[in-house]
Amino acid sequence: MLRAGMIRKVAAGIYTYLPLGLRVIRKVEQIVRDEMNRTGAQELLMPMVQPSELWLESGRWGKYGKELLRFKDRGEREFCLGPTHEELITDLVRAEVKSYRHLPQILYQIQTKFRDEIRPRFGLMRGREFLMKDAYSFDRDEESARISYDKMGRAYHRIFERCGLEFKPVEAESGVIGGSFSQEFMVLAETGEDRLVACHSCDYAANVEKVKEGSSCPRGHGLLTTHRGIEVGHIFMLGTKYSEAMKAVIQDQNGKEVCPVMGCYGIGVSRTAAAAIEQNHDKKGIIWPLPLAPYQVQVIPVNNQSERVMITSELIYGTLSNLGMEVLIDDRSERPGVKFNDADLIGIPYQIIIGEKNMAEGLVELKERRNGKIKKVTTDEVIDLVKKLVLPPSKPTES
Ligand SMILES: Nc1ncnc2c1ncn2[C@@H]1O[C@H](COP(=O)(O)OP(=O)(O)O)[C@@H](O)[C@H]1O
Ligand SMILES: [Mg+2]
Ligand SMILES: [Zn+2]
Incomplete structure (x- = not known):
């Protein structure tokens, strides 16, 4: 901690x-x-x-x-x-x-x-x-x-x-x-x-x-x-x-x-x-259970100097926030390795990684902290996917 x-x-x-x-x-x-x-x-x-x-x-x-x-x-x-x-x-x-x-x-x-x-x-x-x-x-x-x-x-x-x-x-x-x-x-x-x-x-x-x-x-x-x-x-x-x-x-x-x-x-x-x-x-750090996580999603623009990366990152950050999710954006001008390590250390369950190479193909990465699995998806898809993972079903059923 x-x-x-x-x-x-x-x-x-x-x-x-x-x-x-x-x-x-x-x-x-x-x-x-x-x-x-x-x-x-x-x-x-x-x-x-x-x-x-x-x-x-x-x-x-x-x-x-x-x-x-x-x-x-x-x-x-x-x-x-x-x-x-x-x-x-x-x-x-x-x-x-x-x-x-x-x-x-x-x-x-x-x-x-x-x-x-x-x-x-x-x-x-x-x-x-x-x-x-x-x-x-x-x-x-x-x-x-x-x-x-x-x-x-x-x-x-x-x-x-x-x-x-x-x-x-x-x-x-x-x-x-x-x-x-x-x-x-x-x-x-x-x-x-x-x-x-x-x-x-x-x-x-x-x-x-x-x-x-x-x-x-x-x-x-x-x-x-x-x-x-x-x-x-x-x-x-x-x-x-x-x-x-x-x-x-x-x-x-x-x-x-x-x-x-x-x-x-x-x-x-x-x-x-x-x-x-x-x-x-x-070994890398915390893996918060979703209900206790300080934020549910972390948006990581890999390179702050790239306008395209920053615009897409802000867009995803804004869209998810407006949907009612708790989103953190790492907009520090740090090296990618530093950002990735810090993200794993603080343990927010879902990371959306936005880098220039993937952006050229219209893709971003969705990483699950718990198992390290990475999916390459479009920006639209990432919103839908994260929505399903993070937001409770519209009618919560109580036991
Ligand atoms: N020193 C402490 N630091 C943090 N949490 C504590 C501490 N002492 C007790 N707690 C928490 O408070 C709860 C109730 O305490 P209690 O059962 O009265 O104390 P104890 O088990 O020490 O006799 C415990 O189950 C524990 O989760
Ligand atoms: Mg006790
Ligand atoms: Zn028994």
């Missing part, structure tokens, strides 16, 4: 998203937002700075270690930078929601988190400051909470599918309730820090923190195999841990006071962008 001009390091685990990198982040965000909204969850935005009082109430001020960055304001009041928002959301809901009639509620935000990680590494993969989508569900009872949890699980499937990533939901150690009430969504990649075991004949999979390597599939399909993955999402059934500690109560059907049952659901937005690269690259 550094080489490709996607990010710049500011301090350990703290990065600036450059224009190209930010476009990828926004793509992930949009998919996440879309699928969250489809479940009926509502977006809000909580502050990053959180007062210690709420953390004292939940009991985590003393328990959360050095990852919690604490500081004082000018009046000596203690605060922290939010690594997660259970306290704030519980405080909000206890003030606003009084009756079971107002539940279920799922609220989410896409926001900057800070965790003073002991070993920040691999760029956006394990940052100290990073972007997370965090959602919180509130239900009147366990049964209803399970429905919210399953709804989030299905949304996570759709999110990572729409990102174009190969992933696996795995059973995870929940630490709170146990059982199968915590699942991690792993993007499969050789470089992943997490290890998981998976069955080859069914969809059973678990984090090795929960199920030992060399175990058998509980559904009787023989031994589980080990894979490496990157945790991009995590869904948790929390129960009443926070609502009880912070005395959030609602009236149930019988007028009795009960604590709402909570769930929390995280997606590492910036980590997902990095994980996409770990899964999709070659």
